[in-house]
Amino acid sequence: MRYSFRRRLLHLFFPTRCPVCGQIIGAEERFCGECTDSLSGYSGSFHIEGAAGFTAAFDYDDSIKPAIYLLKNGTDGNAAYALGGALADRLKAEGTAKDADIIVPAPMYRRDVFRRGFNQSVLIAKEMSRILGIPADTKAVVKTRNTKAQKELDRLSRSVNLKGAFAAVPDRVRGKRILLVDDICTTGSTLRELTAVLIDSGAASVYCACCCKTPSNNKKTSV
Numbered sequence: 001m002r003y004s005f006r007r008r009l010l011h012l013f014f015p016t017r018c019p020v021c022g023q024i025i026g027a028e029e030r031f032c033g034e035c036t037d038s039l040s041g042y043s044g045s046f047h048i049e050g051a052a053g054f055t056a057a058f059d060y061d062d063s064i065k066p067a068i069y070l071l072k073n074g075t076d077g078n079a080a081y082a083l084g085g086a087l088a089d090r091l092k093a094e095g096t097a098k099d100a101d102i103i104v105p106a107p108m109y110r111r112d113v114f115r116r117g118f119n120q121s122v123l124i125a126k127e128m129s130r131i132l133g134i135p136a137d138t139k140a141v142v143k144t145r146n147t148k149a150q151k152e153l154d155r156l157s158r159s160v161n162l163k164g165a166f167a168a169v170p171d172r173v174r175g176k177r178i179l180l181v182d183d184i185c186t187t188g189s190t191l192r193e194l195t196a197v198l199i200d201s202g203a204a205s206v207y208c209a210c211c212c213k214t215p216s217n218n219k220k221t222s223v
């Protein structure tokens, strides 16, 4: 209730906008009606090696792109609310990951967080935490070194690029069922590497969830 009141109050001064088209919407709405109709719910069957499951809220296409842009650039507070909320609803509807002990956002290298001012996956995790009632642990896994931007690399190089780039804190993950969240999943390299690191550090299971999944013709494997 308090959260709802705060959103409504903020809305008076900074009207909530649809993170896709910019139209002013209700204080607690995520997208406008038109954009809601145009967004494509995730329809794939992607698999992350080592993970208990994978799901996403949306297929990554031109309809959702503006919201992801705003999320990453931090110019619209409603993007994390809308995307995190949509992903939490998806998980609820699927009935998956409801037994998760903690939500863990995909980490960014500290210098990158400093440059950007925030980690968008943390914003999503916090929104999901609020809806799902599962605590978010933003310190369970860290990125220990800088890596090249994944989008500049091919499939194989993406995996090599991330080797040894993450470290989990065993005391925070041991025996835990983890809901691992990220904004976009392309080849799955990041989630696969993070899953391996979390399992190696004693996590009981890892379920992966992303706001968007890019189209993939490789449904059974994730490289």
Ligand SMILES: [Zn+2]
Pocket: 018, 019, 020, 021, 022, 023, 031, 032, 033, 034, 035, 036
């Ligand atoms: Zn809209």
